[in-house]
Amino acid sequence: MPSPTSGFDRAGGASIGAPLGTPVKVTQGSRTKGGVGESTLRPDGTLKVTGEFAYSSDLWHEDMLWGQILRSTVAHAEIVSLDTSEALATPGVYAVMTYDDLPTDVKHYGLEIQDTPVLAHGKVRHHGEPVAIVAADHPETARRAAAKIKVEYRELPVITDEASATAPDAILVHENRDDHHVGHVPHPNIVHRQPIVRGDADAAAGRADVVVRGEYTFGMQDQAFLGPESGLAVPEEDGGVHLYIATQWLHSDLRQIAPVLGLPENKVRMTLAGVGGAFGGREDLSMQIHACLLALRTGKPVKIVYNRFESFFGHVHRHPAKLFYEHGATRDGKLTHVKCRIVLDGGAYASASPAVVGNASSLGIGPYVVDDVDIEAIALYTNNPPCGAMRGFGAVQACFAYEAQMDKVAKELGLDPVEFRQRNAMEQGALLPTGQRVDSPAPVAELLRRVKAMPLPPERQWESSEGADVRQLPGGLSNTTHGEGVVRGIGYAVGIKNVGFSEGFDDYSTAKVRMEVVAGEPVATVHTAMAEVGQGGVTVHAQIARTELGVAQVTIHPANTEVGSAGSTSASRQTYVTGGAVKNSCELVREKVLEIGRRRFGSHHPAWATAELLLEGGKVVTDGGEVLADLVDVLADEAVEVEAQWRHRPTEPFDLRTGQGNGHVQYSFAAHRAVVEVDTELGLVKVIELACAQDVGKALNPLSVIGQIQGGTTQGLGVAVMEEIIVDPKTAKVRNPSFTDYLIPTILDTPTIPVDVLELADDHAPYGLRGIGEAPTLSSTPAVLAAIRNATGLELDRTPVRPEHLTGT
Amino acid sequence: MRVNFTVNGRPQEADDVWEGESLLYVLRERLGLPGSKNACEQGECGSCTVRLDGVPVCSCLVAAGQVEGRDVVTVEGLAEFARQRAERDRCETASRGDRTAAPGTSLDEARAWQARGSDSQAGEGGELAPIQQAFIDAGAVQCGFCTPGLLVAADEMLEHHPNPTDADIREALSGNLCRCTGYEKIMDAVRLAAARQGEAV
Known part of the structure; x- marks a missing residue:
């Protein structure tokens, strides 16, 4: 394993570079200010702090109408009758549309399987399914008109779990499936099944000195991005439509929208509006088609903005899961085998379920070396809310369970939980259960060492001379304890997440880069369709352009569908893939610029032909630092522009029976240490500190990297102790669709999050970087659970932990 | 109506x-x-x-x-509001000598306050409020959807508590949800704004 390079402190000050006195080879961009590796500030920062940044819900257009969606009040029912006449007669209403008003034969959409009706047809399959849409001149008029639509339902029994889904007489959630998974699933109410078998787990179990089994439950988490689903559809003179939208992937939306509207893709123009967070929840369509339909029907711009209540119904959630694990180990602390079965509830529509199954299974045993494994993951069709992408994507649920198991085995063996993990930790060269070799650094043991080595926060602060500050105790300002009944616990966890789209997906991105002289200065313009959702991709694109083109000024063009697809802002992939595309297009632009330079100035200096040439500080220079020409003179009035696609290494699908295959592109590793204090009498938990160590390959922007790690860590904390969408098992109805009842961590719930960043380059990736956004969301949750177990001695096999699980009441 | x-x-x-x-x-x-x-x-x-x-x-x-x-x-008016407050504080400090704790904005002062120039309505053009600049500098902005509310709340807190403890900051901002940052950079931003405010006095 390569030795760790310098990290940087949690305040974000970078300390990366060669020691003083070492001769440094000058390479492209290594002396460019504001380039890769610096904590440059966001280009949209000023707009965002002044309130000027235009989010999708802020858009306005002359003559604009407001759209409203009528959603089902029951989870599973036949629609007996649907009467829109009263709604249509309401003054101020311009249109009411139902399934019968859809303009073409394409009436369904979906990321992978087109099973989701644009509007319900004869049946609803989950609580909150769109049934009809209304456009009116005031949002309240639209809401009231939608309420006047009369829908008569004949309710059907609800399918809510594996038992009800696979019962012999179970109603099929989707009749007549014809998707490409139906041939290999054991029941039509199972979306996809992925077994992964390697070695002989049964035989290996015979060598185990201890065998530990567990059943775990992972609750349904919501992305809870703050900017509600929203957008503005503007009809255009050529019969097309222009949609301004908050999404994670413009071109994926486009592919699904255009056929439903009966328009060619070039007549559906899409521009990214400001996105108020995403976390997977905007990977599927929400109001896109509805707004376009109403705009085309009325001939007027139509804006739709969900409120928070509707948002809980308007996007997919993280799959809740049941996980069954068996781990075996020898006395000397080596794992013999792992068997597991992961049952993910995909809800009423497929969304990203097949890919979530692929992740959960292939990463199902975590970052450990185990030769004999028997894994199965399935996703169900039920009448629960549809589930799909959320940060961590299948790897989160598995990590919660396998890390609980690792603690249990360590306890059985009488070993320190960190030591036990380190003995089994994967390293570069290890094989995954899929047979794929990990061919880049995998510093699992080192991350655990680092996170354990961080100083611990002081104990029993309430006994200090300042006395108890209730804000730092369980129960907080509710003033429920001044330290009495409070015990501390510490827990560790580590996880592995794949980066990029796996299983043979053609996961490319496109970047258009232009270089020209503007007002006497060389300026680069970067145009991609990447959805900036808050992650800071636009910051990084400007840094890459500066590094590769040696310019100070970079303009980030608004993202739209006038340029090729950038792929999704998900799977921790955008800095890798669209960053890679920007780098690649910049390199092509650089070559062209140098060609122009050779043509114009080649005869002036022999170095044009012989030296390695760099673009630096707005000039063409030799690697020895000699200036050959000013870019302003090289370019003169010429503009150089390149639009090119870029791909990472291809992957393969997993074998449907054995799960073998080189399915993943790259991995991301993070480890956490949680320190909690628990009021054992009231069952209240205060997370005191949540430290993280993560390998990021190369931090293109250290400030943003730390922000991603802290944000991901906090979402993991949320699902450890508070976040869960409660679905009534009798009715499959959602019981807490609001921020009053679905709690996400406040600043009082969130502890300090010290971060130790490791940078071990992945030589396959641009600049050696690793996708980083998701890994911290994996290990955060099991670390908090481990700490609570450590404090209380309780088993705790579900997340989130609620007070009653701690008090037994 | x-x-x-x-x-x-x-x-x-x-x-x-x-x-x-x-x-x-x-x-x-x-x-x-x-x-x-x-x-x-x-x-x-x-x-x-x-x-x-x-x-x-x-x-x-x-x-x-x-x-x-x-x-x-x-x-949208925060920058100009903060600028005029700072100007007023400077005048009062000059006329009254030492003033350690700001008493906050009285109702009369709040009512009397007027935006200046045509830019303040759109929030364009002028300098940013110290808290706005601190949010940018500290990396406290990701998607930015929570940012406007946090800025207004944090600015108001610093008006009353120029030297807040971490627990004070957390308490004052506990009504503002952020889903992106994990709040650490927001804490940094408020500490930074407080420190800069302290230096300026």
Whole structure:
């Protein structure tokens, strides 16, 4: 394993570079200010702090109408009758549309399987399914008109779990499936099944000195991005439509929208509006088609903005899961085998379920070396809310369970939980259960060492001379304890997440880069369709352009569908893939610029032909630092522009029976240490500190990297102790669709999050970087659970932990 | 109904307002000030925080009719508001000598406050408020949807508590949800703004 390079402190000050006195080879961009590796500030920062940044819900257009969606009040029912006449007669209403008003034969959409009706047809399959849409001149008029639509339902029994889904007489959630998974699933109410078998787990179990089994439950988490689903559809003179939208992937939306509207893709123009967070929840369509339909029907711009209540119904959630694990180990602390079965509830529509199954299974045993494994993951069709992408994507649920198991085995063996993990930790060269070799650094043991080595926060602060500050105790300002009944616990966890789209997906991105002289200065313009959702991709694109083109000024063009697809802002992939595309297009632009330079100035200096040439500080220079020409003179009035696609290494699908295959592109590793204090009498938990160590390959922007790690860590904390969408098992109805009842961590719930960043380059990736956004969301949750177990001695096999699980009441 | 009130120092008149409309709706949809955000419209997330006669409120929970004749500051006017406050503080410090703790904005002061120049309405052009600059510098902005409400709340806290402890900051901002940052960079930003404020005095 390569030795760790310098990290940087949690305040974000970078300390990366060669020691003083070492001769440094000058390479492209290594002396460019504001380039890769610096904590440059966001280009949209000023707009965002002044309130000027235009989010999708802020858009306005002359003559604009407001759209409203009528959603089902029951989870599973036949629609007996649907009467829109009263709604249509309401003054101020311009249109009411139902399934019968859809303009073409394409009436369904979906990321992978087109099973989701644009509007319900004869049946609803989950609580909150769109049934009809209304456009009116005031949002309240639209809401009231939608309420006047009369829908008569004949309710059907609800399918809510594996038992009800696979019962012999179970109603099929989707009749007549014809998707490409139906041939290999054991029941039509199972979306996809992925077994992964390697070695002989049964035989290996015979060598185990201890065998530990567990059943775990992972609750349904919501992305809870703050900017509600929203957008503005503007009809255009050529019969097309222009949609301004908050999404994670413009071109994926486009592919699904255009056929439903009966328009060619070039007549559906899409521009990214400001996105108020995403976390997977905007990977599927929400109001896109509805707004376009109403705009085309009325001939007027139509804006739709969900409120928070509707948002809980308007996007997919993280799959809740049941996980069954068996781990075996020898006395000397080596794992013999792992068997597991992961049952993910995909809800009423497929969304990203097949890919979530692929992740959960292939990463199902975590970052450990185990030769004999028997894994199965399935996703169900039920009448629960549809589930799909959320940060961590299948790897989160598995990590919660396998890390609980690792603690249990360590306890059985009488070993320190960190030591036990380190003995089994994967390293570069290890094989995954899929047979794929990990061919880049995998510093699992080192991350655990680092996170354990961080100083611990002081104990029993309430006994200090300042006395108890209730804000730092369980129960907080509710003033429920001044330290009495409070015990501390510490827990560790580590996880592995794949980066990029796996299983043979053609996961490319496109970047258009232009270089020209503007007002006497060389300026680069970067145009991609990447959805900036808050992650800071636009910051990084400007840094890459500066590094590769040696310019100070970079303009980030608004993202739209006038340029090729950038792929999704998900799977921790955008800095890798669209960053890679920007780098690649910049390199092509650089070559062209140098060609122009050779043509114009080649005869002036022999170095044009012989030296390695760099673009630096707005000039063409030799690697020895000699200036050959000013870019302003090289370019003169010429503009150089390149639009090119870029791909990472291809992957393969997993074998449907054995799960073998080189399915993943790259991995991301993070480890956490949680320190909690628990009021054992009231069952209240205060997370005191949540430290993280993560390998990021190369931090293109250290400030943003730390922000991603802290944000991901906090979402993991949320699902450890508070976040869960409660679905009534009798009715499959959602019981807490609001921020009053679905709690996400406040600043009082969130502890300090010290971060130790490791940078071990992945030589396959641009600049050696690793996708980083998701890994911290994996290990955060099991670390908090481990700490609570450590404090209380309780088993705790579900997340989130609620007070009653701690008090037994 | 018609509602007359002052926004960022300017008299505003909103016509045809429904009785059920919130201050947030009137700001965003009738006055062209969408900086205050609509994330939960239930008073849980703080994204719509504005100052009403100097007091931070969730504008989604204020009925439009309640603001008749009153004074509202939104994120769009925050920079100018902070600038004039600093100017006023300087004058008062000069005339009164030492002044360690700012007493906050009195109702009369809040009402008397006027925006200057044509840029403040759109939030363009001028310098940023110290808290705005600190949010940018500390990396406290990711998606930015919570940012306007947090800025208004944090600015108001620093007005009252120029040297807050971490626990004070957390308590003061506990009504503002952020989903992206894990709050650490927000803490850094507020500490930074407080430190810069301290240096400036």
